Amino acid sequence: MLLLAALLGSAAPLAAETQVITAARMVDVLTGRMVAAPVVVVNDGRIIAAGPAGSIAVPAGARAIDLGDLTILPGLIDMHVHLTSDPRLGGDRQLRYVRSFQAVIGVAHAAQTLAAGFTTVRNVGSDGYDDLALKQGIEGGYVPGPRIVAATHAMGATGGHCDTNQYPAEFDFPRPGIADGPDAIRGKVRELHRRGAEVIKFCATGGVFSSGTSLGAQQYSQAEMDALVAEAHMLGMKVAAHAHGNSGINSALRAGVDTIEHASFADSTSFELARKSGAWFSMDIYNDDYILAEGAKNGVPEENLAKEREVGLKQRQTFQAAHKAGVKMVFGSDAGVYPHGQNARQFAKMTEWGMTPLEAIQAATVNAGEALGRSADVGAIAVGRFADIIAVRGDPLADVSILLSVPVVIKGGNLVKDTR
Numbered sequence: 001m002l003l004l005a006a007l008l009g010s011a012a013p014l015a016a017e018t019q020v021i022t023a024a025r026m027v028d029v030l031t032g033r034m035v036a037a038p039v040v041v042v043n044d045g046r047i048i049a050a051g052p053a054g055s056i057a058v059p060a061g062a063r064a065i066d067l068g069d070l071t072i073l074p075g076l077i078d079m080h081v082h083l084t085s086d087p088r089l090g091g092d093r094q095l096r097y098v099r100s101f102q103a104v105i106g107v108a109h110a111a112q113t114l115a116a117g118f119t120t121v122r123n124v125g126s127d128g129y130d131d132l133a134l135k136q137g138i139e140g141g142y143v144p145g146p147r148i149v150a151a152t153h154a155m156g157a158t159g160g161h162c163d164t165n166q167y168p169a170e171f172d173f174p175r176p177g178i179a180d181g182p183d184a185i186r187g188k189v190r191e192l193h194r195r196g197a198e199v200i201k202f203c204a205t206g207g208v209f210s211s212g213t214s215l216g217a218q219q220y221s222q223a224e225m226d227a228l229v230a231e232a233h234m235l236g237m238k239v240a241a242h243a244h245g246n247s248g249i250n251s252a253l254r255a256g257v258d259t260i261e262h263a264s265f266a267d268s269t270s271f272e273l274a275r276k277s278g279a280w281f282s283m284d285i286y287n288d289d290y291i292l293a294e295g296a297k298n299g300v301p302e303e304n305l306a307k308e309r310e311v312g313l314k315q316r317q318t319f320q321a322a323h324k325a326g327v328k329m330v331f332g333s334d335a336g337v338y339p340h341g342q343n344a345r346q347f348a349k350m351t352e353w354g355m356t357p358l359e360a361i362q363a364a365t366v367n368a369g370e371a372l373g374r375s376a377d378v379g380a381i382a383v384g385r386f387a388d389i390i391a392v393r394g395d396p397l398a399d400v401s402i403l404l405s406v407p408v409v410i411k412g413g414n415l416v417k418d419t420r
């Protein structure tokens with residue numbers, strides 16, 4: 001049964017003790033090897049030793065968590081989620097709810113995400129600082145959920161993908177992340193940073209779920225992107241660029257963004273720019289299946305479904321080409337446009353389109369930790385990092401789809417799920 005309730009009010013006492021976790025196998029994402037009979041020693045929520053049995057001194061009096069014949073691997077990281085969105089509320093359906101409804105459903109989605117083995121997520125856009133509220137609730141032990149890296153409001157141009165375009169002026173919904181021109185953009189980056197944003201997300205091109213935008217069209221000028229990225233980096237924040245069309249992708253890469261989200265029409269110039277700058281691609285190549293199967297039922301307007309049909313297959317082909325060209329990849333699912341807790345469905349798509357299971361797992365662990373600038377904390381079962389560990393039945397390096405079923409989740413040394 002779920003032990004998520006164990007988190008409520010008791011996170012600190014549980015994590016403070018020393019634990020010894022043992023299992024049959026461990027995926028070492030740093031070396032790419034499977035380690036037999038691993039021992040992981042945890043103190044105060046962090047890993048203080050990890051390696052094969054015999055190589056690790058087990059401290060006396062430590063609490064044992066023996067995971068038997070399971071395989072352990074690092075807690076998974078999804079670099080692109082929208083915890084406060086429900087895919088079933090397409091089109092205008094969301095207007096039936098009060099603003100704070102989004103924060104409430106975010107609580108449920110955070111729990112589903114953690115139970116699916118995702119112990120860290122980057123939330124790339126929500127309204128009203130709901131992602132910060134979720135983060136505060138989770139870190140305070142009020143509700144279960146993953147570690148959240150919050151973008152707060154997505155930034156973008158007036159009339160662009162991150163604006164609200166489908167209503168007449170009488171029913172205007174001002175979006176607080178909208179800013180135009182280098183100076184206003186710098187000011188907006190500073191404002192979001194002051195309010196608690198840890199990463200800046202902006203819309204470099206049109207997108208699927210907006211009205212009146214075309215996927216290929218660039219929406220910030222080079223000068224605007226340059227200003228945004230320079231300001232964010234000066235403040236110590238990474239930048240995630242939503243970008244489908246290649247001119248927007250390439251401008252964002254020239255500006256020095258850290259991750260390209262979607263990257264659907266990236267071309268060989270984009271691959272070269274990404275290799276040079278060290279930017280990561282975060283390509284959501286599963287959700288097309290869900291959107292096309294369920295979108296109409298969910299109230300998604302035909303205008304948006306038509307754009308998804310234009311982009312779905314092309315994005316998968318680009319993923320394959322980018323991977324082959326040596327572009328660095330992280331795992332980003334865009335959960336929120338499909339149901340939360342099903343994040344891991346994307347793993348099988350990644351192997352279907354050219355990755356090995358190990359590469360797909362590395363995209364969701366060590367690579368993501370690095371792209372977040374959080375390698376000291378997350379992304380591997382290694383000394384110093386948080387004891388964020390999941391366990392699965394079987395060998396995920398042989399069949400990555402077994403990550404769809406995660407019976408054990410440990411976050412910061414706390415056993416938050418155990419359905420063995």
Ligand SMILES: [Zn+2]
Nearest residue numbers: 080082124334
């Ligand atoms: Zn998104």
